[in-house]
Amino acid sequence: MTNKFLYIADPMCSWCYGFGLELQQFLADKPDAELDIVLGGLRAYNTQVMDADQKDMILSHWEKVRQVSGLPFDMSGLDKPGFVYDTEPACRAVVTAKMLTDGMPTKINLAVFQAIQHAFYAQAKDVTDELTLAEIAVNALNTYEQAAIFDVESFLETMQAPESKDETRQHFQQIQRWGVRGFPVLLLVKEDGLHMLSSGYTKAGDLTSALNDML
Template sequence: MTHLIYVADPMCSWCYGFGPELQALLDAVPGSRLDLVLGGLRAYNQQVLDDTTRTTILSHWKHVEERSGLPFGGNAMSQPGFIYDTEPACRAVVAARTLVDEVSSAAVLNVFHAIQHGFYAEGKDVTDIGVLSEIAVTALNAVEGADSYDAISFHETMLSPMTMSDARQDFEQSQRWGIRGFPALLLVHQDALHMIASGYTTRDELIATLKQIQQA
């Protein structure tokens, strides 16, 4: 079985752009296992976003839009006092990972992608716990079945000390692996980790690198 580890942040624009390429790889390698580790791009940031930084970030978004063809809609960053803290969005994915069965990794990835779509395409404030709970529960129920999860319970899970600790452990694990940029995709092969993507990478490049490592 092909075992992949995806290190990313739902509020990383290049991770958003990489989503379709990752899904194409998973479709091409049926039965593969994907573990999602949250990177914490701007976790615990407390600074209000200034105009200069906002302009720089939006220029990155433009590049991602041109490369990936994915939609970028309303700008949640334009609201007064916006703080670009990616920890809550990462924690929402960790909460989903805690709640679902191990065999339901597709549900966790669906939450990850739903948060991305909410932020980038719909302009939702995914630093808000209530907004995140609604997005995550809708995404989970789309995979697990209607009414499998509810926003109130999910909200409580997000606020639990265990979920907060697990999110921090993900950030620390990413750092121990030496990963400083996202997205990153690792292959677990012969008891070792192999990088098959560091930054935006196309489906064809992913498949070629994967086969090269597996056949070496």
């Protein structure tokens, strides 16, 4: 039986970044598993320039995630003058990848999601910039496919289209309808509905235990 999972997350959510390795380990022995992503919109449409207090608060979260997960962080990512922590573009890049890979293995979109996370947290890249996002996404897609199938210009064009913006907004609205307040959330999709596997940072072993209990 093929397991189907629904992953609710935001590429610019630090605990989602921390959870990434555990999720990969959980999925490692499930090559046929399907993983759909619903984008959370953690700070979507934010227009406020980050001030010192907000920066300190976010960096304290990052430090906690770094300690718990052991993943690399480049804390200079928030040093850019006039930086606005708007997560909508990063979410929209993943939505665009989902639109362009319709019919392909769903895990390809997790590759894009995690590439954006790595670029933001480990490489201090500005993933609020659409061109930067298009370059990251296309590289992740082509690396996954081991072929130069996608190009930056076409990806960017799709990403900037009204359809992608509308689709992204629908993701955020779905999250609100479900009443999800925090990320990451991993759900098991069964015939009788959605079942919560985890909410928040969770170890791979605990995910496996929760899945076995449900099955």
